[in-house]
Amino acid sequence: MTHPFRTSTAILALSLGMAGLASAETVVDFTxxxxxxxxxxxxxxxxxxxxxxxxDIKINIEVVPWDTxxxxxxxxVAGGSAPDISIIGTRWLLDFAxxxxxxxxxxxxxxEFKGTFIDTFMAPGVIDGKIMGLxxxxxxxxxxxxxxxxxxxxxxxxKTWDELYEASxxxxxxxxxxAFGLQGKEIETDAYFYYALWTHGGDxxxxxxxxxxxxxxxxxxxxxxxxxxxxxxxxxxxxxxTREDVFxxxxxxxxxxxxxxxxxxxxxxxxxxxxxxxxxxxxxxxxKATYGVTDTLMMFADSDAKEAAWKFIEFAYKDEWREKFDMxxxxxxxxxxxxxxxxxxxxxxxAGFAAGLPYAKFAxxxxxxxxxxxxxxxxxxxxxxxxxxxxEGLKSAAGEINKIRGL
Amino acid sequence: xxxxxQKSVPLMMILPGLALAVAIIGYPIFDLAWTSLQDVxxxxxxxxxxxxxxxxxxxxxxLFWESLWRTGIWTLAVVLGTLAISMPVAMILNDxxxxxxLARVIIMLxxxxxxxxTAVVWRWALNGRAGLLNATLMNAGIIDQxxxxxxxxxxxxVVEILVGILVSIPFTTTILLGGLSSMPQDAxxxxxxxxxxxxxxxxxxxxxxxxxxxxxxxxLNVIYVFNSLPxxxxxxxxxPANGTDILVTYLYKLAFRFGQxxxxxxxxxxxxxxxxxxxxxxxxxxxxxxxxxAAPEEEV
Numbered sequence: 001m002t003h004p005f006r007t008s009t010a011i012l013a014l015s016l017g018m019a020g021l022a023s024a025e026t027v028v029d030f031t032x033x034x035x036x037x038x039x040x041x042x043x044x045x046x047x048x049x050x051x052x053x054x055x056d057i058k059i060n061i062e063v064v065p066w067d068t069x070x071x072x073x074x075x076x077v078a079g080g081s082a083p084d085i086s087i088i089g090t091r092w093l094l095d096f097a098x099x100x101x102x103x104x105x106x107x108x109x110x111x112e113f114k115g116t117f118i119d120t121f122m123a124p125g126v127i128d129g130k131i132m133g134l135x136x137x138x139x140x141x142x143x144x145x146x147x148x149x150x151x152x153x154x155x156x157x158x159k160t161w162d163e164l165y166e167a168s169x170x171x172x173x174x175x176x177x178x179a180f181g182l183q184g185k186e187i188e189t190d191a192y193f194y195y196a197l198w199t200h201g202g203d204x205x206x207x208x209x210x211x212x213x214x215x216x217x218x219x220x221x222x223x224x225x226x227x228x229x230x231x232x233x234x235x236x237x238x239x240x241x242t243r244e245d246v247f248x249x250x251x252x253x254x255x256x257x258x259x260x261x262x263x264x265x266x267x268x269x270x271x272x273x274x275x276x277x278x279x280x281x282x283x284x285x286x287x288k289a290t291y292g293v294t295d296t297l298m299m300f301a302d303s304d305a306k307e308a309a310w311k312f313i314e315f316a317y318k319d320e321w322r323e324k325f326d327m328x329x330x331x332x333x334x335x336x337x338x339x340x341x342x343x344x345x346x347x348x349x350x351a352g353f354a355a356g357l358p359y360a361k362f363a364x365x366x367x368x369x370x371x372x373x374x375x376x377x378x379x380x381x382x383x384x385x386x387x388x389x390x391x392e393g394l395k396s397a398a399g400e401i402n403k404i405r406g407l
Numbered sequence: 408x409x410x411x412x413q414k415s416v417p418l419m420m421i422l423p424g425l426a427l428a429v430a431i432i433g434y435p436i437f438d439l440a441w442t443s444l445q446d447v448x449x450x451x452x453x454x455x456x457x458x459x460x461x462x463x464x465x466x467x468x469x470l471f472w473e474s475l476w477r478t479g480i481w482t483l484a485v486v487l488g489t490l491a492i493s494m495p496v497a498m499i500l501n502d503x504x505x506x507x508x509l510a511r512v513i514i515m516l517x518x519x520x521x522x523x524x525t526a527v528v529w530r531w532a533l534n535g536r537a538g539l540l541n542a543t544l545m546n547a548g549i550i551d552q553x554x555x556x557x558x559x560x561x562x563x564x565v566v567e568i569l570v571g572i573l574v575s576i577p578f579t580t581t582i583l584l585g586g587l588s589s590m591p592q593d594a595x596x597x598x599x600x601x602x603x604x605x606x607x608x609x610x611x612x613x614x615x616x617x618x619x620x621x622x623x624x625x626x627l628n629v630i631y632v633f634n635s636l637p638x639x640x641x642x643x644x645x646x647p648a649n650g651t652d653i654l655v656t657y658l659y660k661l662a663f664r665f666g667q668x669x670x671x672x673x674x675x676x677x678x679x680x681x682x683x684x685x686x687x688x689x690x691x692x693x694x695x696x697x698x699x700x701a702a703p704e705e706e707v
Contacts, residue, residue, distance in 0.1 A: 070663065070664070071663040074449060074450055074451070074663060074666065075451075077450040077451070078450045078451030078452070079451075095449055095666060099448050099449065099450055099452070101450060184558075184647070185557075185643075185646065185647065186644055186646070235536075236535070236555060236558075237535060237555035237558030237559075238558075239555075239558045239559070239646070239647040239648075240534075240535050240555040240556070240557045240558035241535075245534070248537070249536065254536075368665065370664045370665055370666075371664075371665040371667075374660070374664065374665070377646075378646075378648045378649055379648075381646060381647040381648040382648045385558075385559060385647060385648065387648065
């Protein structure tokens, strides 16, 4: 006896297979980094809309979490099954480009299309004069304060590091409250320090390419953080606090000041709607700075569907889609038309983050960046824990980084 | 001649299976050794031999030696701790008591949860401000200030070892329980008649008879624990300041964060040989002991 269901499935499978053969469509594999739970559905929507217009091209979306994305792409490339296009962290682009994995897109990029982007965000994607990828997401960092805590402690929102220190002293006297949320664990522990490094006038690399960690500015920044830990102005034991842990304390209303990204705003609105916060530029030392971070849309050199992939890219960068993406994920726009929308110029939250863009610093596009960041994180943790003094730690870290860079 | 053919027949019969096993187990190791001698791009492309430079880099790296040392402590502490707890647990579960079936299920349950999930749960439980452990200890009045368990390497590593022990107990208890249930009861009855105390029964009957099971538990646990990534990776990623890095977490960072696949495969091969050496040494030690134990009895 044959089960009727099985027979019909077989016929269905057969007919589907034949349909597939008949249309001979081009498949574009697109690996998408998961920014939030909205990312996957958003890109699927774009793909569906594109496929409706281009029935001969199939966009195959695969959503991969950020934590495993680099490992995933590494094994895909090594195994010869790389996607056609992928979102990547711009800091990885140099590695991809220098190994011949990334396809230069100068030949595809028309002047009109290129003109839609904000120039600042195009720059990190240029390697050896060739454009290796398009900016797909951008954010800048800023300081966020809890207004209630500041009012309660009688502190004024700080403009300089000295003012932040004084305000923190007042807030720290409130019960069950930490004045300054300091990250000391896992991803971007180094970024939390770069904010202070840059605003004190230092930089990750000096003009001659050697590490800037042994500069007096870096020492000043690290000493300040350590002093705040020792005086109880931060939450205790920062080395147990990841970025998310610090942000969670802030959402609970227990922290006066944090350094954060725009993506926190939708989270606060959903999880702590009563929290009164304000976005401010980073405190100034010798200079103004913010950390600009971009992600890149990259095409793979061994893709066999470059034309189709590019067609999809042009489609996905239409204003309507970019607006939906940037607003949904809480990013700053990378294209001029979206940046001109009232939401991005008038909303105080978004404008607060966007204000820093003219003086934004980017992570340097240099080889072995992840390893250099790891050395920096390790050193910062040792300093925060008191295992080494700031001076010794930074000096040996700079030596190690210079060695990694072959200088 | 006929005799020789007859002798070689069994060998011939296991030869295909043996060849398959060697190919399946041997090929990756060969490939690893091959890779470890070359310059490798971050995408696994081999770009030529560099004559042991990967090994020189590994041996010149203080983090490697620290991780190796810590791997030893980690393996020893977890395996011995597991045995010390599993043995009495297995003995209790071997006794007949009301609700034994349920008790056995409860002991085995953690096994059903993936290591990664267990580690994630512990990471939350150990959170300084929001963690359940601190909340419990503070409510019970044992501590009056929350402890940041994972903030320093020393406490984090101890906590990780304890979690490692916890997750190894079900497997070890199963092995030991299997051994205990095959134990001859008449030996115990005879011992009771001779007036042996509970400790004497354990020391002179249970322990010697359990030896093969304890040995297998030690060897298997050493291999699992030595290679175990999830607990440490999820809870601290080897931090703070590389203070909880063991070889496998260090290897993972090298390979998938820094893209140094050549150096990573060198460490991987070193780990393989460390384990191989341990296993061979241990098996040799055990079989020699068995012979020594057996020898006087033959004289009697």
